[in-house]
Amino acid sequence: MSNLPFWIVDVFAETKYAGNQLAVFTNAGDLSTAEMQQIAKEINFSETTFIRSSELRDGGYDVRIFTPATELPFAGHPTLGTAFVLQQSIIQQPVDQLILNLQVGQIPVTLNYRDRVPNMLRMRQNSPIFGENLAAEQVAPALGLAVDAIDSRFPIQEVSTGVPFVIVPLKTLTALQQIKVDVDRLLALVEPLQAKMVFVFCPETRNPANHFSARMFAYAVGIPEDPATGSANGCFAGYLVQHRYLGTAAIDVRVEQGYEIGRPSLLLLQAQAVNDGIEVLVGGQVVKIAQGQFV
Template sequence: MSATLRRARSVTSARRYAVYDVFADQVLAGNPLAIVFDADGLDDGAMQKIAKEFNLSETVFVLPPEAPGHAAAMRIFTPGRELPFAGHPTVGTAVALSDGGQPTDLSILVLEQKIGLVRCAVSREGDAAFAEFDLPRLPERLDCEVDKASFAAALGLGAHEIGFENHVPQLWTAGVPYVTVPVAGLDASARARCDGALWAEIAPQVDGIIADAYVYCRETVGHDCAFHARMFAPYLGIPEDPATGSAAAAFAGAIHHFDQPGAGSHRYWIEQGIEMGRPSRIRLEIDVEGGAITAARIGGHAVKVAEGTLFA
């Protein structure tokens, strides 16, 4: 190693990092997530630059918790901006922190996020780890006046391909806003392409944030899945995301609104990332009482695919 490189490294911090594939039970599938441990001393600008360096859909920075008994505080950055909450970073970080402790069949963790406290449970069967978390905010429907023809144009589809049964486009958020866009089936889903410039013109904004496109249909590839989905977020620097827990959280509202499940607990598997060659499976559970969602949970597997040292 040259003297120049040694001097450069001596004035930076060496921080552990790992990359996990989330919402998949094998490597090189699901949604990759970078996790930077021991992130003390990094300011907002440094975190944003590091997230851009990893260039994954999200990068997590793990910090000491503010409250005793909590596992960690975490901040979540896309290549373009910080998020208050996201699903695959929550699942991946919960599994990673559990990996760092004593192996147990079940671990309960509380993570501090910008949106609030997120309670997670991590369970293990052999080498596979599965994490599930309670939604910190239940889905809320917001006003959306854009017609389906405009959404169809932005997605490269015909207006007749938007919607199925009683499902129509709506705007939902459970911390991050999404336009949930139902399409006729797998063929329409496979042909969808998001025109970032056009989407930015027509998509609604929530607190200054452009809502991303969550395209879904009831036709699926996996026989045990209830929905097939794709998510496009050009505004965040993410042309397409292979698995999106925050979108599934918002989508819980659309499922309840259109399908009107009865009282009790309802489980749905959502497949995503298939068109990208990154097959993912997200488990969504919704508790319904008195015609309303009273609680919901997102779950999925996560596996470590890489680890190393970040000099920043």
Template sequence: MPKYDFVTVDVFTDQRFGGNPLAVFPDAAGLTDRQMQSIAAEFNLSETTFILPPADPRNHAHVRIFTPRAELPFAGHPNVGTGYVLACMAGDPPEHYTFEEAAGLVRVHILRDAGGAISGARISAPRALSLDIAVPIDLVAACAGLNEDDIGTGVHYPIVASVGASFVIAEVASLEALARAQPDLAAFRDGAARLAALPEHFAVHLYTRLGEDFLHLRTRMFAPLLGVMEDPATGAANAALAALLTSLAPGENVDLHYDIEQGMEMGRPSHIIASARKTGEGPVLATVAGSCVPVTRGTLEL
């Protein structure tokens, strides 16, 4: 009977049982697509990652990412957590890893604390910011269980944005409105049928400013069509958010760092540092960083 070792870590936190849990299979060679999907459904976390040998020996690994219902081309917290796990297993890891993923190459920089211990990772999104369709306010409000006047439009209208994975990004008018948001699965299904241009299994990422600070945000992310009613910490969505807001900031050469809270309403507080840079000549590029805490390890039998 084949056996596969796994570990779980909490990502975007320095406290066990905070952040976003992740299961990592460090040696997934031999698993089929169906088996990977079944294992992810069994763990029932936002994502589970499977590490395979790279196609190009210059890279460190081929990483596949599964939600309970589907494979993703790229995601943030799985890359941060997978980089952390590989670095801890290596003992003397390289400063950077390069992961092959469906969305492209993901560069992972290993972070250390003041004492030199491995503490987390910072990842570079595999693609520059791309913007797609504007999304009707009533559709976003329905999906989030909010009123239309809860959706802010002062900076931008709800829009599909991506730096490797697509999200509907919408500003919420207040912290109180953000706290009231609840995903409505029927509205998501209706939205997918109503607006064919939306990405398959579309997800909604909401944010609001904390006080007057443009760079301090709280977010929530709903992806029920992917089997994730709410995500405690979403690196790819917050990277896309940072890139979107930076693209709209005044000036041609802008480098901004966003301090983001997520997961508070779920009892899993998460802390994410998302950064984005734009120049007058080039694309808007984003990174996302955070700490990790080891939780469990075990063996799965097939």
């Protein structure tokens, strides 16, 4: 595992040291699964990615994604951050789109530039799949909230665009900020579910330019709280359309996340109902922080 080049970037960040941290290893073809897991645990970010080859396969680049505890078939901020690094370190010229080959399939990412550096990236996620509904009485105690903090007009529901999340609607920003997770209850809640991660949102924001505030908890996969979760926000975008939360079959919204853990993040969501499901786009900015080598 010697002389492995890597980048560190902040994803869904408008400035350095915000958003969600990501380490990207750019020449990881010789690493075993166990070695990649060891490195992800050492880095200890919510996710670390490994570009397996600089050569295209079926038009895309093979990439694997790991949390400190496990491999993921898909994740949002690793997709955008890895696309940024691929363009800057391997392709090294402007391209309008590139494709990542992930376990969930091929995920296209579009890129817009400023001074030849991507300043906005958007990924098209798989059409969301809607699963089981949960009762507020099940969920509220795990979040340390009263049952009436949950907005009963909309369901608590499992949703997946590749990785499933429990989507929980709250009424107010105050309730979102007051969440105190009971870890044992949260783990017991998700144990029988396909979804092991919980995404909580409300329609009140700190910044009046934004539309929603959110938090995401994933103790079951080694992430107590995530500062910016692209995969969960893709599920959320589908949820907003599916349940006509805003009264429309198409949405274009800004979501703030990460404030409670000192990593303010901004995610741009677009979604619309189409004949065969819901089309979902999740976008944001990526900021380069560092380059180096594992020795």
